Amino acid sequence: MKKLLLLGNEAIGQGALDAGLSGAYGYPGTPSTEIIEYIQRNPEAKERDVHRTWSTNEKTALESALGMSYVGKRTIITMKHVGLNVAADAYMNSALTGANGGIIVAVADDPSMHSSQNEQDSRFYAKFALMPAFEPSDQQEAYDMPRLAYEISEKYHLPVMMRLTTRLSHSRAGVLRNSILEENKMHLPEIKDQFMLLPAFARKKYKHLIAVQKDLEMESENSPFNKYIEGTDKSMGIIACGLAYNYLMENYDECNYPILKIGQYPLPKKQIQNIFNECDEILVLEEGMPLVEEMLKGFLGNLKIHGRLDGTLDRDGELNPMKVRKTLGLPKLSSKDIPELVSGRPPALCVGCPHTDSYKALTEAMKEYGKGHVFSDIGCYTLGYLSPHNAIDTCVDMGASISMAIGASDAGFFPAIATIGDSTFGHSGITGLLDAVIQKSNIVIVILDNDITAMTGMQDSQVNGKIEQICEGVGVEKEHIRIINPLSRYHEENVKVFKEEIAYTGVSVVIPRRPCIHVFAKRKK
């Protein structure tokens, strides 16, 4: 059979489709976005009419998936690591309701923060929720795992996490397809009150969740994705999780140390015990935070365990072949330094970007107040912090611009401005806006409407065409919802609008509206 050339993300999408997927839910976020994009453009998904539209945020996505699981269908929810924080309420409780149709929570972590605000490791969430988790080391495993994940999800009535990291999400390789499973027929849960978490039920369910941990551990012991590889040199044993296994093998033609390759959690205790007893020292290689290392080491610290905690490996940032090579004490490959004349080329707003004109007008309107007044958010427009724009002062999490402006204004700070993109506004800005309206906060909210979720690569924005109605519905006064066209020829007018709304005591919304130049170019074609 011919191999498909797939990104790790695409392999998960194809794997889920071939394992009987009925619905995919998610919110775009690098490095997770291509899972749903792949399902969206897949002709078989179209033919089967698999649900595959974006949700407003990760929490609504996860809840919708729970509903699909409730009626017996297999579903996948996709998000980046920080998106799981948004979905955490639903996620933690989904471990108690469990699943009827199989549920995969696919989370892509971004160690080294290529496109993120932190490098949190989602495996901690799996452990926190007592949920089984899969961590593929290559694209073939990313394809194969959803099938077993659904089996386990339905066997134990539990959602299952699939954890990826940037390098696998965004790396391509040949993948062999398996047979295609039928989708589940619709059926209500057989377990009475399965999705009813009144405290009396929740207490029982939590006891049950604890009780099945030993079964999940047994699944891990017998998993095809956890493998004990014998070695003759027992001076060291290596536990390699997910991608870290590749960086280990890259450095040897043949590795003489015993290796325990981990791809399924909870950790297989017998196998861990085995390598621990057999070897003098243990090196833990894991992509992300030192979860396995910390578990093995314990609070008081077993001196035989090495990894990111004791500095044997770098504490932060993603792994690579060189870092692992250094840890193994192998000689460096000879290589030259970057020539001195090479200068940095940081990402920047595109030429012709509407945000550039919006920021230019806002900055001019704000000139008299000095620096430090503009709370911003997550998206392309965060690049407005960089020169030559120097237009914004904060970026924390989805929706924080509005709420932070409220808090600063509550303290008497004036003017307090929030800049937020259209998609981010839909994701997490509306609740903040309601706070502002209720307390009549003296803030100006600038909703940078470029018609699309741009930074992640042009996904539909849920609030497209509805922004004014939403603002009005939430209670912003109609005359203080101002739409401007961010083009240089309207610069003076736009500055004036900003100045007027800054002068108004109360909630103002200014909506600079012009499509992202990439959307514009596509539509012109």
Added chain:
Amino acid sequence: MKKDIILAGVGGQGILSIAAIIGTAAIESGLHLKQAEVHGMSQRGGDVQSHLRISDKPIHSDLIPNGGADLIISVEPMESLRYIPYLSENGWLITNTKAFVNIPDYPDYGELMKTIKSFPNHIALDADEIAKDIGSPRSMNMVVLGAASTFLDLSYEKLEEGIKIIFGRKGEKIVDANLKAIKAGKEFTKQYK
């Protein structure tokens, strides 16, 4: 057979198309392949790179180690130098010479070319100019791929097949323009060597 390749450029210059064509040609030739690419924030006018590994044996790491690359293929001259630490001792540097200047501190062009030419194994070509000359101004990336084609250990016909598969959706005209471009790049290298 093993080829470890760093593809380099600026977001939007088309290195992922180069990667897709080499990748398709490799798969069509029954080889193993891993190709790590950059998505998201860094794509916006920033430096982008892709690690492309081809081998007749299974490949472990998605990333090429420092000192391990057989080739750097770059569509922008300064970007070709950013990845020098990856280049192996006998590796080749193949780069477009047309500068993409979107930063205020772009280095002196003469110095830049001097540095590129200080590497004994280099091919430097103005792929933008060549693409224009043959009437396919938007196929600069394929000219660069053509210039690198003889170093890939893949048959030229497979690369052409890759172009047909990747650009097929966009129509015959675009396929032909790209086929012309890869050929022009190949001719350049033949004479340069």
